[in-house]
Structures are given as C-alpha cells and as structure tokens.
Amino acid sequence: MESTQGLPLEIRLSAYLDGQLPQTEVDEIDAILAEDDDARVVFEKLKLGSEFGARAFDRMLQDPIPLDLVRTIKDVGKSENEAPKSGFAAIPVSAAAPRRPPAFWPKALAASLVIFIAGGAAGYLVSEQQDAAEAPLQIAAARTWLDDIADYHRIYSRQTRHLVEVPASEQEHIAEWLSASTGVTFTPPDLSDKNLTFQGARLLVAGGKPTAQLLYRDAENEIFAICFLKSDPVEGTTALTESMRNDIGLISWQKGNASFVVVGPSADPDLERIAEAVSASI
Structure with a gap:
C-alpha cells in the first residue's frame, strides 16, 4: 500500500474507500472525517x-x-x-x-x-x-440506515477525546435532548452487568432521519453503541435481526414507533446478549 500524503483530499478519500491505505493513514482519514x-x-x-x-x-x-x-x-x-x-x-x-x-x-x-x-x-x-x-x-x-450507522461507528469508535458529543454525566439532558430530536422516548440503559460503561451520546443522521447514538465502553476498551430513530409503528417488538458490515456487527429490531440497533465488534460473543438486554429495557 502506497502513501497518499500530500495528494488532494479527493484522491486520499478514494484510496480510503478502496482499502488501499496503510493503517496510519486510515487513522488519519478517520480523524479528518470525524472533525x-x-x-x-x-x-x-x-x-x-x-x-x-x-x-x-x-x-x-x-x-x-x-x-x-x-x-x-x-x-x-x-x-x-x-x-x-x-x-x-x-x-x-x-x-x-x-x-x-x-x-x-x-x-x-x-x-x-x-x-x-x-x-x-x-x-x-x-x-x-x-x-x-x-x-x-x-x-x-x-443503502439502509444500518449502512449509515456502520459508517458512523467505524469512525467514532476510534475516537478518544471526541468519542461523544454530550458526556454520560449529563444523562438527564441526553434523554431529554435525544427524545425531542428523534421523537423516540427512552432512558439510557444501564449495562453495567454486561461490563459496559455508559460514555455519553451523539445526534446523527441515518437514513435521512435524526438518529440517537448512545455509546458504551467495555473493559477491553472496545466501543459499543445503541442507535435508534423514529419509524413506522409496529405491534409489540419484532425479532432481533443480525447483520454484519465487515468487522462491525449489528443487531436490529423494531419496537412501537422506533427502530433500534446495537452495534459492536462482529467477533464479540456477547453482542446478541447485549442486544437482548437493551431490547428489554430501553
């Protein structure tokens, strides 16, 4: 893989899309896209x-x-x-x-x-x-909203200082802000029994709609997210559906007037259990 340092941004992003960059430049492009x-x-x-x-x-x-x-x-x-x-x-x-x-x-x-x-x-x-x-x-x-979510997760999960937009210490504000922005009433789930610590939240746009992103970190420093947006209402809760985008695993479902997805490393064996816990509590 050849370096694209010094080349126009369009060329660098094209090489990034094609998977033709060394890891150091991938990290650099991730940071650029995040900011x-x-x-x-x-x-x-x-x-x-x-x-x-x-x-x-x-x-x-x-x-x-x-x-x-x-x-x-x-x-x-x-x-x-x-x-x-x-x-x-x-x-x-x-x-x-x-x-x-x-x-x-x-x-x-x-x-x-x-x-x-x-x-x-x-x-x-x-x-x-x-x-x-x-x-x-x-x-x-x-494309579906899950493709957008996977792209966001790939970028933000590698951030440290700028992982979230609003920190976990403002949990009450997060619930009010994202409920008003998305039209979905919720409470950030406590996933401490799954060894996940709530870090904070962001507001995204996925599938052309305002979308909430709640971020959690595990003991190995891996990042997991719960994302949701308003959708056509369904009766009760649909079954969990698993999909993958390269190294990212997504488990999605619908509940009432909202669509939800839990996102994390595709290789993590606890991803489905985390999704089950979120589905039952959010």
Whole structure:
C-alpha cells in the first residue's frame, strides 16, 4: 500500500474507500472525517459514486459484448502502431511489459473498457446529473440506515477525546435532548452487568432521519453503541435481526414507533446478549 500524503483530499478519500491505505493513514482519514464537515460531504459523494459504478459494472457484464466492438479490439491488438480506428484513445503499453496470448486480448480489453466506462459514468451521473429520473432512486434503494450507522461507528469508535458529543454525566439532558430530536422516548440503559460503561451520546443522521447514538465502553476498551430513530409503528417488538458490515456487527429490531440497533465488534460473543438486554429495557 502506497502513501497518499500530500495528494488532494479527493484522491486520499478514494484510496480510503478502496482499502488501499496503510493503517496510519486510515487513522488519519478517520480523524479528518470525524472533525471536518466538508470532508464528510466529499466522502459521501465518492461513496455514492463508487456504489453506483459497481452496480452499473455488474449490469454491463451481464450483457454480451457487441461483435463490432470485438472486431475493433482485435484490429487494435494486431496493429498497435497504427492510429486507432474507433473513437477510443489508444492505451499505451510499456515495451517491457509481457505480452499476453492474442486470444486473451478481446476479453481483457473489453473488460478494461467496460470498467473505464462504468467508473467514469458513475462519477459523472452521481455528481452532475442527480436530477435524472432513475439513478438517485437506485442509489437510495441500495443503502439502509444500518449502512449509515456502520459508517458512523467505524469512525467514532476510534475516537478518544471526541468519542461523544454530550458526556454520560449529563444523562438527564441526553434523554431529554435525544427524545425531542428523534421523537423516540427512552432512558439510557444501564449495562453495567454486561461490563459496559455508559460514555455519553451523539445526534446523527441515518437514513435521512435524526438518529440517537448512545455509546458504551467495555473493559477491553472496545466501543459499543445503541442507535435508534423514529419509524413506522409496529405491534409489540419484532425479532432481533443480525447483520454484519465487515468487522462491525449489528443487531436490529423494531419496537412501537422506533427502530433500534446495537452495534459492536462482529467477533464479540456477547453482542446478541447485549442486544437482548437493551431490547428489554430501553
């Protein structure tokens, strides 16, 4: 993994999204995203563009490659020194690079062209044509509020001094503030019997709605969170549903007019028991 120190923020965030940064730079980008509103806006745009491009690429790969394109690619492979006959610019190849067998060229170049087109179109469509009829709807449908929660947790769980917005010492204020902000009445659960100490709270935006985040710390310094937002009402309490986002585990449910999720390390064996305790007490 190469360093991106000194490069524009957009390039650094793109490498961060692709998992191409060393851990020291990952920590640095996490800190930037936690404290810089403008950086978070750029990050969200890049993330949406990446997701849209990946879906467009998957759809394009399902279509057969046009025969005319295959013929054009073959012609380019046979005459590298001639001017390209198609509208695509020639792709320079180092003289020292090993040549692949001729039979490989059609598929390899076609795949490269598809990747180039999908990636470029994704960035353009998301950033410049958000008024298009279908693209924003497809992007919105791809993410849930749990994806937003996982992103927030990945950033804030690594904070020390700025872990919370309001400290645990102001528990009464936290309950009043977040209840008024989210429309969900609650009391911060006491999870000391689960070896979790309440640290404080934040107000987030997940799924386009104000969302409460209550943060707890265990004896190993791992961070757990309870997040909730107002949702369409249900009868009683739904079953707990477990999901994962890489190394982050999420156990979610609905209760009354609210949706809840407990977030923590996916490898923690007590995550489900913590969620059960929260579901019964919050």
